[in-house]
Amino acid sequence: DTEVTQTPKHLVMGMTNKKSLKCEQHMGHRAMYWYKQKAKKPPELMFVYSYEKLSINESVPSRFSPECPNSSLLNLHLHALQPEDSALYLCASSQVSGGEQYFGPGTRLTVT
Amino acid sequence: AQSVSQHNHHVILSEAASLELGCNYSYGGTVNLFWYVQYPGQHLQLLLKYFSGDPLVKGIKGFEAEFIKSKFSFNLRKPSVQWSDTAEYFCAVNRPGGYQKVTFGTGTKLQVIP
Numbered sequence: 001d002t003e004v005t006q007t008p009k010h011l012v013m014g015m016t017n018k019k020s021l022k023c024e025q026h027m028g029h030r031a032m033y034w035y036k037q038k039a040k041k042p043p044e045l046m047f048v049y050s051y052e053k054l055s056i057n058e059s060v061p062s063r064f065s066p067e068c069p070n071s072s073l074l075n076l077h078l079h080a081l082q083p084e085d086s087a088l089y090l091c092a093s094s095q096v097s098g099g100e101q102y103f104g105p106g107t108r109l110t111v112t
Numbered sequence: 113a114q115s116v117s118q119h120n121h122h123v124i125l126s127e128a129a130s131l132e133l134g135c136n137y138s139y140g141g142t143v144n145l146f147w148y149v150q151y152p153g154q155h156l157q158l159l160l161k162y163f164s165g166d167p168l169v170k171g172i173k174g175f176e177a178e179f180i181k182s183k184f185s186f187n188l189r190k191p192s193v194q195w196s197d198t199a200e201y202f203c204a205v206n207r208p209g210g211y212q213k214v215t216f217g218t219g220t221k222l223q224v225i226p
Contacts (some may be wrong), residue, residue: 040219041218041219042202042216042217042218042219043156043202043214043216044216045213045214048213056213058213090155090156097209098144098206098208098209098212099144099161099163100146100158100161101214102158103148103155103156103157104155105154105155106155
């Protein structure tokens with residue numbers, strides 16, 4: 001199984017809401033990633049978790065809060081977002097030793 | 113820091129035409145190289161990858177890419193495109209060893225006309 005799943009597929013939220021994005025993989029990968037992709041742009045790395053610990057934070061605003069509760073799950077908690085945060089949020093996973101990353105279908109987020 | 117350049121932003125081809133998409137990277141050390149494809153409405157999928165060894169790598173759906181170290185290039189090729197190849201293509205690079213940030217190029221939108 002080389003699948004990364006993400007829920008929800010679409011999310012509309014107001015600027016005062018709190019919501020969470022979820023990502024799951026069962027490939028035994030111990031590195032998991034959050035990317036943000038704006039329309040017609042390449043994905044941009046936000047966070048990397050390795051062995052359930054935050055390893056890389058690409059200077060992401062604190063209104064985005066990642067969490068890795070276990071080796072298969074990755075969450076992204078959202079609070080007080082801005083309209084410019086509207087984008088496709090992609091989760092990916094890989095072996096900790098490196099190699100290719102497997103991407104989920106993404107959550108399309110709209111902030112109103 | 114590594115960077116990736118894709119010079120073709122939008123390519124329009126007729127079916128059966130040959131394809132070559134350019135990719136150049138900027139990083140002095142050893143790199144892993146990837147081509148990802150994003151079909152309309154679908155998620156990013158790996159087309160092919162280069163870690164080491166034979167610089168000519170073959171991927172899925174008849175795609176291949178050649179790593180030319182002296183030119184810092186990793187161009188994607190396909191001898192005969194199909195309408196179903198219409199998609200966005202991203203070249204990407206990361207450093208070997210451990211979980212590493214993948215840096216993507218700006219992407220090339222390929223449109224194949226039947």
